[in-house]
Amino acid sequence: MTDFHIRYGAEVADARRDGRPVVALESTIVSHGLPRPDNLRVAREIEQAVRAAGAVPATIGMVGGELVVGLDDDQLTRLASTDGVAKLSVRDLAIASATGADGATTVAATSAVAAAAGIGVFATGGLGGVHREASQTFDESADLTTLARTPITVVCAGVKSILDVGATLERLETLGVAVLGYRTHRFPGFFITDSGFGLDWSVDSPEQAAAVLTAQAAHGAHLGGVIVANPLPIDEQLDPALHDRTLAEGLARMEREGVTGKAVTPFLLSHFHSATEGASLAVNVRIILRNATLAAQIAVALAARPSLAG
Ligand code: PSU
Ligand code: MN
Numbered sequence: 001m002t003d004f005h006i007r008y009g010a011e012v013a014d015a016r017r018d019g020r021p022v023v024a025l026e027s028t029i030v031s032h033g034l035p036r037p038d039n040l041r042v043a044r045e046i047e048q049a050v051r052a053a054g055a056v057p058a059t060i061g062m063v064g065g066e067l068v069v070g071l072d073d074d075q076l077t078r079l080a081s082t083d084g085v086a087k088l089s090v091r092d093l094a095i096a097s098a099t100g101a102d103g104a105t106t107v108a109a110t111s112a113v114a115a116a117a118g119i120g121v122f123a124t125g126g127l128g129g130v131h132r133e134a135s136q137t138f139d140e141s142a143d144l145t146t147l148a149r150t151p152i153t154v155v156c157a158g159v160k161s162i163l164d165v166g167a168t169l170e171r172l173e174t175l176g177v178a179v180l181g182y183r184t185h186r187f188p189g190f191f192i193t194d195s196g197f198g199l200d201w202s203v204d205s206p207e208q209a210a211a212v213l214t215a216q217a218a219h220g221a222h223l224g225g226v227i228v229a230n231p232l233p234i235d236e237q238l239d240p241a242l243h244d245r246t247l248a249e250g251l252a253r254m255e256r257e258g259v260t261g262k263a264v265t266p267f268l269l270s271h272f273h274s275a276t277e278g279a280s281l282a283v284n285v286r287i288i289l290r291n292a293t294l295a296a297q298i299a300v301a302l303a304a305r306p307s308l309a310g
Helices: 010-018 027-033 040-050 075-079 090-098 107-116 143-148 166-177 206-219 240-259 261-275 279-304
Strands: 007-008 022-025 056-063 068-071 086-088 103-105 121-123 153-156 177-184 186-189 192-198 201-203 224-229
Touching: 007 010, 010 022, 010 056, 022 040, 022 107, 022 279, 027 040, 027 075, 027 086, 027 103, 027 261, 040 075, 056 075, 056 090, 056 107, 068 090, 068 107, 068 186, 075 090, 086 090, 090 103, 090 107, 090 121, 090 143, 107 121, 107 143, 107 279, 121 279, 143 166, 166 186, 166 192, 177 186, 177 206, 201 206, 201 279, 206 224, 206 261, 224 279, 240 261, 261 279
Parallel strands: 007 068, 022 056, 022 121, 086 103, 121 153, 153 224, 177 201, 177 224
Antiparallel strands: 056 068, 056 103, 186 192
């Protein structure tokens, strides 16, 4: 595994020493996924949701070239509020570190760093995946290939319909990334409770999820990531008609403006937030808070099992 030089925040360092459950959190969601100034408030709320469920939050990011697991409030504020914070996938970490950059970690980079830090559970909103038109553009998030080789459990609400959901599920299968529905056999579509795709496996409790992770570690036959897909209750989802309209507009605008590469995901997220006049933001926040709570419950259940620490 990659050997990162990591600085631990005080709360996380204490938790590691005492063997208490820790949940990793990403920072790209804060810097590039949510609009200011709500992003900083939400980042703090996510951490509070983890604490309320009995675990310690470890928000991961790069500050002045230093990789931090457990950003303190000043560091979180800096990544949330300053311009020029880079979006860091795994391949960018060493470069950002050597150049002394500020950067926010994606699901891929957060997973790699969390695993290197011995953290087994990670909460986010939505995973990156295969983009529409990927057969022409080859645009597939490094989140997928990283999860193929990284022992981490990612609690998320599936992937956004800005992506090709079916292709993303196919790639997860090919890459050997396990997908567990939480109390559902339907893959969630982030803003939408049901993406239209089914899942083979489901767990009904944090304890059951922890049992799967323990079995995975014990068997040693599957070394990749596990996705716990946690859907929004149907009465809390974004209005599907508004969703479909916004998505179609966003994709058309992206094409017109020639947006490509790592700018694609932030562009579409920001289109949703402005075009729905905050409705998608409220749903987005609910999703993240629910995932943070579930991830903390799973980390607590894991820590309570004799064979494996969270
Ligand atoms: N999907 C979301 N919200 C997000 C992201 C994805 O619904 O904020 C962020 C995550 O950090 C994810 C990254 O890892 O975007 C994926 O970017 P890309 O498609 O460039 O790999
Ligand atoms: Mn991409």
